[in-house]
Amino acid sequence: MTDAPAKAWRVVLDRIEGDLMSGRVGPGDRLPSERELATTLGVGRSSVREALRVLEVMGLIRTGTGSGPSAGAIIIGTPTGGMSALLRLQMAAQSFAIEDVVHTRIALESAVVAELAQSEGAGLDEVRRVLAAMDDESLTPAEFVALDAQLHLALAEAAGNGVTVAMMGGLRDAIESYVARGVRRIADWEGAAARLRQEHHHIVDLIGQGDADAARAAVTDHIRGYYAQMSASTA
Template identity: 65%
Template sequence: MPEPTAARESQRAWRTVLERVERDLVEGRLGPGDRLPSERDLSADLGVGRSSVREALRVLEVMGLIRTATGSGPHAGAIVIAAPAGGLQQLLRLQVAAQGFPIADVVQTRLVLEGAVAASLAASDARDTADAHALLDAMDDEALPAPEFLALDAQLHLSLAEASGNAVIAAMMAGLRTAIESYVLEGSARIDDWTGMAQRLRDEHRALVAAIDGGDTESARILVHDHIIGYYIAAGLVPDTAL
């Protein structure tokens, strides 16, 4: 695994690309049907490697904001296919502020919010976990580097919050996304067997979504609690007696 400093640098590079595109969408410089600058132009403009540009574009594609196609011609490259949900500009400001929150507070907040999300989704007769299943499938790619895997992981948890129908919880989870990703990525650098941990996370995610789909409220609540706590402890981010 990379050293923590290298992991943070890697995340910062592709996060720069991600936030640039999000900001252009929010401020109207980009909209559905518009083409993003090429990988080469984004790389040169933002001072990051082309691999970081590709990581950011892949996350944006999984989020349903862009479509990418190889080759040449009018349908090649990255094209915007949807605008982000309302309020993203405010959420981006919260994301910046959230990076200064103590990790124990972030974890406690996740436990409260995501326990409620899992239980309410499982209890709902109108649950829709299609987005969650698409993200589960995307995370099955064993070639994903840790930063990209964990970005999709954070998006999965956000998608469940959005599916709950509670706009306040969804907004809070979206606002915490950057802080969550920063902490879990830092922790990934401390895990000797990342391949094993990634598979463990895949299994836990699928068990959680299966419990939600099956309407098992109590199992869903327990699974998301143990999933969150288990990673932070395994990564050495919190002691096993802290929460």
């Protein structure tokens, strides 16, 4: 159910990466508007925004709002070295084994929550906003999955490590894909969603309490638990 948006996002990244790598565009140049990119590439504007957000996190573009010379996205860097590899991570992520994605998530997100706990949850406004949105029991499974991915990315963004954010962004499609497959395979999805909501709140509460070890253990159990439930449902 998330395959189409994921493919659309990759189309946008592939196009912009190709233009950057070939030198057709470079620092100081402006990208076409969201509307123009969406029309040219035949994707939704939400897919364009997702791709631009990843590029901005990587320091390749800077976006502005409103109108005039500062509006839109301007290129401020070129994807050389590590940045180029991180862009290619987004393209390659769909072929990664689920087990590898799960292990990588645990490594990255355990470090994220432990770091956030050291500051006792300062700067978690966006995390709490997404958390509140996920409490809406009228959400469709597809909406829940999209918000779930956004919640975990928002935690990484709150921790402030740009490399971790870029890697989580690069893995987002792969993460959403296996979470979405779980939705289709788990018989009692409503019960599973309620448990996931409770686990999310527990993780954020532990961060707020400054308990790094407990937060690390909770996010590990959260990620492993969903994967185990999904695997058990296909056995």
